[in-house]
Structure formats: C-alpha cells, structure tokens
Amino acid sequence: MAIAQTPPPPYYAVIFTSLRTSIDNHYGPTSDRMVELAQQQPGYLGHESARDGLGITVSYWESLEAIRNWKRNTEHALAQAQGRDQWYRAYKTRICYVERDYGFEADDFSD
Amino acid sequence: MAIAQTPPPPYYAVIFTSLRTSIDNHYGPTSDRMVELAQQQPGYLGHESARDGLGITVSYWESLEAIRNWKRNTEHALAQAQGRDQWYRAYKTRICYVERDYGFEADDFSD
Numbered sequence: 001m002a003i004a005q006t007p008p009p010p011y012y013a014v015i016f017t018s019l020r021t022s023i024d025n026h027y028g029p030t031s032d033r034m035v036e037l038a039q040q041q042p043g044y045l046g047h048e049s050a051r052d053g054l055g056i057t058v059s060y061w062e063s064l065e066a067i068r069n070w071k072r073n074t075e076h077a078l079a080q081a082q083g084r085d086q087w088y089r090a091y092k093t094r095i096c097y098v099e100r101d102y103g104f105e106a107d108d109f110s111d
Numbered sequence: 112m113a114i115a116q117t118p119p120p121p122y123y124a125v126i127f128t129s130l131r132t133s134i135d136n137h138y139g140p141t142s143d144r145m146v147e148l149a150q151q152q153p154g155y156l157g158h159e160s161a162r163d164g165l166g167i168t169v170s171y172w173e174s175l176e177a178i179r180n181w182k183r184n185t186e187h188a189l190a191q192a193q194g195r196d197q198w199y200r201a202y203k204t205r206i207c208y209v210e211r212d213y214g215f216e217a218d219d220f221s222d
Contacts, residue, residue, distance in 0.1 A: 001165040003128050003203050013126065013207055015169055017114050017159050021217070048128050050161040054112040058126055058167065084215055092114050092214040096124055096207035103203040104195055106132070 004046030004060055009098045011045055012061040018091035019054060027087050030079050041070045060098070067095060115157030115171055120209045122156055123172045129202035130165060138198050141190050152181045171209070178206060 020027075038044055038059060043066025047059040061067045070076060083091070131138075149155055149170060154177025158170040172178045181187060194202070 003201055015124065048165060048167055050163050050165050050167045052161050052163055054159060054161050056159055056161045056167045090114055090216040092212060094209050095211040096209045098205050098207045100206040101203060105201040
C-alpha cells in the first residue's frame with residue numbers, strides 16, 4: 001500500500017476508523033471489491049488503509065457530492081449493512097475538507 | 112487502540128501517512144513520547160493510529176492554531192527532523208476541517 005497521490009488541495013477526505021468482530025464471512029473479498037468499486041466512482045482521488053487492531057481507511061474525493069454518491073451506491077450500501085450486522089464492533093466515519101497538505105520523500109529510497 | 116471519542120464537529124484532523132525505513136534508533140520510545148506530549152497540548156482532542164506497512168496516524172484538534180502550536184513544539188520539531196533523517200522514507204501530512212461525523216456501535220460487544 002502506498003501514500004495516495006492526491007492533487008493539490010482543496011479536496012475531501014473520508015476517515016473511516018473501525019474495530020472488527022471475529023466474524024470473517026467474506027470480509028476480505030468484499031473489502032477488496034469495495035476498493036475496486038470506489039476507484040470506478042466519479043470524483044475518486046485515492047485511498048490509504050492500515051489495520052493493526054484498529055483499522056483506519058482514508059479515501060479522498062473531489063467533492064461532497066462524490067462522497068454522497070459513493071455512500072449511496074447500491075452494492076456499497078449492502079456492504080455497509082453487512083458491516084453493521086457482522087464485521088464491525090464499532091466504527092466512526094468523519095467527512096473532512098482537506099485545506100492543506102505537505103510531504104517528504106527521502107532522496108535515497110534504499111534503507 | 113480505540114476509536115477517538117471526539118466532540119461533535121466541527122473540529123480539525125491531521126492525517127499523517129508514512130512509510131518507514133528499516134532504521135529503528137529509538138523510533139518506538141520517541142513515538143510514544145510524542146503521543147504523551149500531544150495529549151498535553153491545548154486543543155488536543157484525540158488520536159488514532161495503525162500500521163501494516165503503510166502507517167496512518169490521525170490526530171484531532173480544536174483549531175488550526177492548536178495544530179500550528181503542536182507542529183512548532185520544540186521537542187516535536189526535533190522528532191520531525193529525526194523522522195526525515197532516519198525513520199521515514201516518505202510521508203504526507205494533510206490538514207483537514209472535519210465537517211460531519213457519524214458512527215456505529217454493536218449492541219452486543221462480545222463477538
């Protein structure tokens with residue numbers, strides 16, 4: 001997984017923080033499918049994801065409308081419902097306006 | 112690590128996404144110390160962190176001024192410099208205004 005190559009701000013971010021249950025039931029394939037589907041949405045700019053106990057997924061979007069459309073996507077809505085029923089003990093979603101960003105890359109990428 | 116218990120929006124988020132080098136050199140203790148120090152800053156609201164290859168740390172703040180003050184904290188500034196010199200191959204910092212949030216908690220927290 002890489003750092004998302006987003007365009008210059010402003011743009012939007014959705015921070016999805018979650019705690020899993022121990023129920024698997026196709027979580028992995030569904031999660032992969034949601035990434036694939038999100039990438040096909042208009043206004044998708046990128047995403048980043050990590051989990052060690054707590055899971056954090058941040059997706060980046062051109063507009064609030066793009067976020068709304070993705071939330072309402074039928075297949076995604078079904079996955080969200082299954083998430084509440086089976087996969088997640090708890091989650092929090094935060095809708096953010098990214099005002100500014102800056103970064104760093106080491107000259108020598110070999111350690 | 113838990114989901115941060117933030118107050119109702121609006122508030123601010125700093126999304127810090129990073130790729131580590133293989134250099135340790137007190138990374139763990141310094142990271143722990145930065146969390147301890149951040150928690151003492153005025154305007155700190157909480158933080159969430161996960162790493163599996165990619166690392167994502169999100170810290171939450173009352174205001175942009177609180178974020179600026181934390182960035183300029185002397186001990187934190189030293190850690191940032193060591194981060195660029197030793198610990199990180201690359202990172203990106205995004206400053207965000209959190210407009211809206213919503214969450215979910217399962218009734219039965221046992222799996």
